[in-house]
Amino acid sequence: MNTNHIDKQNQHLDLNDKDVQEVFARYEDYAEVPYISPDRDIQTWLSAVNIGSAHLVPKRNMIRLDEDILPGYLILLWRINFGTFTNESGFPKYFEYDYGINAEQALEEVQQKGYAIELSATDSLTYLNAAQLKAILKLSGVKGYSILDKSGLMEKTKEQLTEEQLASQFTIRGYQLTEAGKELLTKYPEVIDRHPKKKY
Template sequence: MNTIVETFYKDHQVKPFISPERDLDTWLQNPKPVPKRNMELLTDDLLARDILLLWRIQFGTFTTETWFTKYFEYTYSIDAPKHLKTLVEKGYAIIETAFDSLDHLNATMKMNVLKSKGITGLSKMKAADLNQALHDHFSEKELASHFSIRGYKLTPKGEEILEQYQDIVDRHPKKNL
């Protein structure tokens, strides 16, 4: 089976990621090899999919709980969680603090955190008031213990590389994100 897969990718600069969970027999019935341009090495050993991960992060909605669709593997042939970790390690993105990740919580979640400290009058508070109350009553460490979701954010280095490879973003199909 590996020989068949290798024939699809013999001319690719980087060999594709194929998940151990992929059903190769089913895939080989109607194979769609990853386009060669998606597997070419860019600056700093990045791939096209890395640029698209950075593009997704820049919207401010990408979190530690974001689900990775199959197109990361099937269209761009990368192990997306591993590549995301590498983007953070290389300084293209950071994982936000608990305070910086408050925009990923709804009002009820914020109220529950505040209630844990006995804060009252929460039902009259607007989102900005809830955030301020959290800042007033919690340290980063205390707040971090109440929820695990964290946002990702581009660093200036990430913004720069995203701008450098805008053509990759431009040729990627767009959905309303």
């Protein structure tokens, strides 16, 4: 049984389960078995693979890079680099089914490795709309903002409220690549080039 790097993503699996064993058999010649979510209906997925309506994760996506991360992590960094990814963004199924990674875990790891950071409340104001910004200002007792557009509201908020005050007002936070994260994307352009593109 292919248990290479099982501790990285799949330590939650019961290796004595026959369905799990069948999944591992499918990936026997891979560098490691792709992430299998606890929520996945393994029997249904195996049936779909057998009739050809589902596919295996490409073998190349399960080969770790020099940095001990999988190619799917680069797709997450690429996604973050658009500036629209937040702690409220969902993770598309392709992270698990095409790249074989636990995207939620990957998000934690890229921060731990210094490739991305979570923005402060102040730097995350851009993810709020004008009505939300006005509500924060009103609640904080700030005056003179009624005719301001979103840009002006953001500036007013930054001028009048501290990071500590803002942090308790809303929970959404954006993410940003560090220089190391940007360099990593530049190092492996072929991974990004193969990924289907759409605007974010």
